[in-house]
Amino acid sequence: MASKFESSIQRGCDFIHDFVCSPCEEDGLNTEAQYFCNQCTKYYCVNCVPVHNKLFKRHSVLDRTDKTKWAAAPGMVDVLERCERHPGEALKLVCGDHDQLCCHVCVAMDHRQCSAIQHIPDVAKGIRKDPEFRQLPQRVAVLRVQIEDMKNDRKKNSSSLRKTRTAILDEIKAIRRKINDILDQMEKTTVQELDGLVAAQELSIKKDMESCTQMDDELKNIIDDIQSKDSSGEPPLYIGFRKCEEIIKQAKEILQNMSNVVKYNITFRKHNGIEDYLSSMKSFGDFNQSNVFGVQPIASLNPRDHVFATEGYKEYNVRMSSDKSSCNIQGMCELPGGEIVILDRNNKVKLLDQEYRVVDHCDVPKYQHDVCHMGGNEVAVCVDNYDNRHELHFMNIIKGKLVTTRKLSFTHRCYSAAHHGNNLYISSGTALYVYTTTGQLVKKLYEDKSGGNTVRNIAISNDGKTIYITNFSNNQIITLDNLGNKLATFTDPDLRGPYGVHSTTAGHVFVCCLHSDTVLQVDKDGMTKLATLARIQDGVYSPQDLYFSSRTSSLVVGGRKDTLLVISVR
Template sequence: MASKFESSIQRGCDFIHDFACSACEEDGLNTEAQHFCNQCTKYYCDNCVLVHNKLYKRHTVLDRKDVKKWAASPGTVDVLERCERHPGEALKLICCDHDQLCCHVCVAVDHRQCSSIQHIPDVAKGIRKDPEFRQLPQRVAVLRKQIEDMKNDRKKNSASLRKTRTAIVDEIQAIRKKINDILDKMEKTTVQELDRLVADQELSIKKDLESCTQMHDELKNIMDDIQSKDSSGEPPLYIGFRKCEEKFKQANEILQNVSNVVKYNITFRKHNGIEDNLSSMKTFGELNESNDFGTQPRTSLFPRDHLFATEGYKEYNVKIISDKDSSIIQGICELPGGEVVITDFNNSKVKLLDQEYRVIHHYDVPEYPWGVCHIGGDDVAVCVDNYDKRHELHFINITKGKLVTTRKLSLSHECYGAAHHGHNLYISSYTALYVHTMTGELEKKLYEDKSGYGTVGGTAISNEGKTIYVTNLSTNELITLDNIGNKLATFTDPDLREPTGVHVTTAGHVFVCCNYSHTVLQVDQDGKTKLVRLAREQDGLYEPKVLFFSSRTSSLVVGGLKDTLLVIKVR
């Protein structure tokens, strides 16, 4: 859309000017006007204005620096009523088929086949009494306030990032004093990485600010125009109203896109034993940036081939007063802020836990919540299935410490386990694995095994999306698939009895919990070999159903038939 001061925009091989030279138009030419005559009420290019000035020496001619006065001059189209696609034309009509304001050119070019074209003065009657129009100033004011608040939050976020950078650099320099000259290169590498992350996130903030500022100003300009036209008749008010409606859609989209990222942030974690292992390291530590897509470490605390060992076990009670039965935990996932979401099958609840694993809120589902997966930001998807006709996905957002349902989808098949990767949800039905879009559309059945019930239970997907792990409760197996459903490996082991939950970390470490053998195992990335047993019944583990690895605390969080979560600290 050409702005008030934009000279022209090109469409194909033609130019559409905000003001075209009147004299050139009479000769069939398309030339941009640079001047306007108040007396003639015509536009002139640089060549034609010379002829005009010789003939009419006393006329007042305005140039481009006074272009605002052109729009107010007789014979020109008022800004509010001007067609954005054809700036020289006024909005006189509305296409009811497309619900779109039109000028005569719009109708001739784009709406010739439309069946319902109405004159704006006809449909604008009574606009002042329209409740939505009467609420327009308040709605605009509220929206502008939201935009202004978002801008202020982003400015504070930017300042916080700079303070964070200073704090991290101070820590880096404190470490630097304890070691030798080899740190020069490490310090440079780490600070460069930090600066790059800060620059990336400040660039995102800058874009958010620019989007907010532009929409804020556009809303203000339209409201100023509407208020100045209050006595000019109903059509201008109606046009302003309709333009505001369009801006509402655009502004809400901007706010949605911007508010999805609650806060950009960067954290720093010092390498353990840095003094002893200095010669083998390239940076001072781990820089993590977080936004609505969660924390994605650029370097993992644990290498891909790391063999985990346990440091301790601790149980956390998740039973609340309103629970009627003992808890059965069927799903666990962690949010970017460190909160944990669990599903309590027996009590038909989704529970929100703080970083200390205390229940701070819960949400009741109709019946039987199963798996849960993080889908971005503070949003999760929960499987709800009653073995009969209810096969649902509940999308829940965590807002100010509360669980809020945003939408629900009904599926044509059973849904017990959920995993998310890219723009898809992977849903297990206990005999098959289905791939759905985020809108619920079924893309394909990726894998199926009808040899028993529970052949496709827990599901986990590698960070790059190339490998999928599935537990087979019926045959005591861990199945490894590629991303088109081909079976790559089948793993069995005496400790692998009734495997239920499976989890893979961003670095590719694979963990499995087993219901009957009361164990948690680490398995190699190929899904062929047991690496280590990390927990068993003697450690407080009883019939585990699901597990999740928290990179924030370097812990495995395991849930099952008890009212407690078992948190296994690993190293």
């Protein structure tokens, strides 16, 4: 077949075809073939194929849609030696410039300017003695084993994903059942309250009707008696008159009292917050998709033992014109969309956008102490007035606004909160309690009565196994396991008045200290200071809370000033 193309090229044809019509070629013409006959093993153009079909009606003719079968027809180039770009041509040449096997069509079309074109027979001499060629079967065998292992791993991975899907689906259905149970109970309670109100109203109506019937009977009886005594003389009539006057007086008083209630009625005003809250939640939870690679740069992973270094500091003003006092930022957290919720104790709970601009605010009762991210766009604010108010107020971001949805009340003080799984962790100043998210006490996990603020703020590791506590009274960081066992007690000259503590999803631990005006990084075991990342000269002033934003790779610090300090780290 190569000679056909050589002759076409030699005739100076402007077109090079992968298949040339056989009858046309015999007449010295260069026409592209559109059909192939298996029996004739010849190619035909659109003009020649009707003649062939008329002469050989039983022959099987293949068009371009079956082009791959042309190459399999008798007389075609062997599969191994076939050019992939031009299936009708054999690989005869090697281009050294491009390190590529070529047929004559390839050379004519793409390698005309190449200088290192060699014939394959010349290059292939001695190939059987080439060590790499001799090792080829073994290399292929090893690679095929690796491919098979990869297929098996992917098969197991697929099976594992299906099992994971089943498990998550069960969890989703369990959430739905729980929500249904809650809604059923809410409906039951609401209906019971309605039935009680209706019963009370109906009882009042029944009493009114009985009173009316009694009055009507008394009036009828007395007037009948008077009329029956008409011929008995005046004394009986006088007595009847006086008694009737008394009954009329009583009847008017009763009617006057009844007329104060024009109509018994019950109205119903639904809680819009329920629908707003549910409609704001697009799903039951967030999925985290991850690909586990064999090797990744340490800088991109930031492993748990990575020590951060600062790259710069920047301050953002978060005081509003309506604020009555300077800011006192005592709590903060970041939402999945990059928004920030800060607790300005002197003023309000504020919602910031990704540029740290205040976009909404919400009033809550005095005195607020901390804010905790619950998941999705929900946060919880600790409110405690040191007397009879010990509450956790839940808020959700609905259409860009902070909306209070519910609250929990406690019998002990509520200074700080953390959330993990189905549990809430609440600090009282001297103890750490565990509750369900619905407010049911699970247990008192830890207690220290050596000072008034020994259990101030709390943070929990991403796996829920480690709990970090700032012991403000004794200048310590306490590390517990999730059973309440003390694992470590950390002290340091830079750790004076530890207040806010934060544990990242990757396991890094950061602390800010109110009295020493410092921001520290502590190791995951809570035993060693890894770095002092900021001091008062860097803009830290009486810091009370902080969090790490993986989105911007920065630490955000708030305290007794009108600005947030954003520390860029690497």
